[in-house]
Amino acid sequence: MKKSIYIMALGAFGIITTEFGVIGIMPTIAKEFNVSIDTAGWLLSGFALTIALTGPFSVMLTSKINRKLMMCLVLGIFVLSNIMSALAPNFAVLMIARILPAFLHPVFWAVATVAASKQVEPKDAPKAVSVVLGGLSVAAVLGVPITTYVAELYNWQASFYLSGLINLIAFAGLVAYIPSMPVKENVTPENQLKILGKPQLWVNLVATLIMIAGMFATFGYLAEYLGKISHMSGGHISLMLLLFGTTGIVGNWLTGIALSKNVILTTRVFLLSLVAVHLMAYTFGGLFVPMAIIISIWGFIHTGGFLIGQTRSTSEAPEAPELAASLMVSFGNAGVTLGSLLGGFMIIHYGIQQVIWISIVLFAVAFGLTFVNVKKAIVTAEAEEEAIEELVFEEEPVLELSRD
Structure with a gap:
């Protein structure tokens, strides 16, 4: 596998760490800027909503720009965003700094997955794409505990500096090792938009949105849940998030194997397993040791959702891979936004423990859509x-x- 593919995977790790790294430090930021936890949740949901609304348009508008130049531009903006976030004097500036890079987030994702497949022989393309997807998966499970640990060790600003450093290293790698990638194909919006006429693609995208909404309705406030319900300290929460991420890496790998055998069955088992683990968290959330065990199981299951969404959505449109990938990113982030908003609503009106039920309802709906x-x-x-x-x-x- 070419070195350039691993560099693109590092870039994916950097941008996903920037997106989700705020989850673990959200209570700290809410306290620092004297805002409610659901307002602080907009640091995640606002980022995701921007991606959801602009993703496909950003990809189509930049479809004729040199792909190396485009990826470097995206990572450069993410570096600046993290620096601005760390230096933000108030919540409004922090919010603006978070949203700015979100416009180009799906561009990197779409370009990197397609570019990776073109770096190798056709028979090795799936393997190359899985390496880039691995960057997302590892970031989704390790990005949060790493940034949370750094914030606990130093301060919340340090977590943004760390995310910026990761993006800077990936940027330097792209400049040094990725060859120029001019667009040679005759890419037109008309050719790409043909995939929008596929009804099954829309079913899969909506199912992905609802599934990810269920995942993040509770996971987006996991640090708050562990603090208020499980009565864990900041250090314990960091360890729990690290445990969540570590078991998630193994779970993601096994999910990939399962998907290669039966996509629908894997999806259904995944959703039912998430319902079960959420019910366990609701029942035993106040007990330290049982909750630690539940967190390890939860992380093992949770991470496979990204791979499931990617597989079900993009498999329907191989003729327009970049647009299909951007649609997946948009719907996935719309799911993050919806889940964060619903979770915040439940916390404000019914308490942090009741947020579990929103996730369960959404998983049930997503399960029903697997039969369509x-x-x-x-x-x-x-x-x-x-x-x-x-x-x-x-x-x-x-x-x-x-x-x-």
Whole structure:
């Protein structure tokens, strides 16, 4: 595998750490700037909402720019964003600093996955893409505990400096090792937009949105849950998040193996398992040792959601991979936004422990959508029409013979 692919994976690690790293320090930021926890939640949901609304447009508008230049530009903006966040004098400036890089977040994701597949022989393309996806998966599970630990060790600003450093290292790697990638294909919006006519793609995207909303309705406030319900200190919360992330790496790997055998069955087992672990967290959340065990199981299951969403969504549009990838990122981040907003609403009106029920309801809806197969319905309808036509065609000669 080429070195350039691992550098793009490091870039993915950096931008996802920037996005999700705020989860562990959200209570600290809320206290620092004297805002409520649901207002602080906008540091995550606002970032995600910006991606959801602008992702596909950003990808199409930049589709003719040299791909190396585009990736470097994205990482450079993420470096500046993290520095601005660390130096923010008030919550409004911090919010602006967080949102600015979100406009180009899906561009890096879409470009990196497609560029990685073109760096190797066609037969090795899935492996190359999985390496870049690995950067996202590792960031999703390790980015939060790392930034939380650094904030606990020093201060909340240090977590942003760390995220900026990761992006800076990836930026330097891109400049030094990634070859120039001019766009040679005749990329037009019309060609890309054809995939929007696929109904099953929309079903999978909506299912992904709801699934990820369920994941983040509770996970987005996990640090708050562990502090208020499990009565854990900041150091204990950091360790729990690290445990969550460590078991998640193994879970992500096993999810990939399971998806290669049966995508739908894996998705259903994943959703039912999340329902079970959320119920356990609700029941035993006040007990330290049982909650530590539950966290390890939770992390093991949780991380596979990103890979499931990616697999189900992008498999429907291989002819426009960058746009399909950006749609997945947009719907996924819309899910993060929805989950964060619903979680914040439940916390404010019913208390932190009741946030679990929002996740369970969303998982149930996503589970129901796994039984919706538009492609199969269309194929069945077409087969029935063909059968009727064949029947009519066969009966006509018999009618003619009867007249004779």
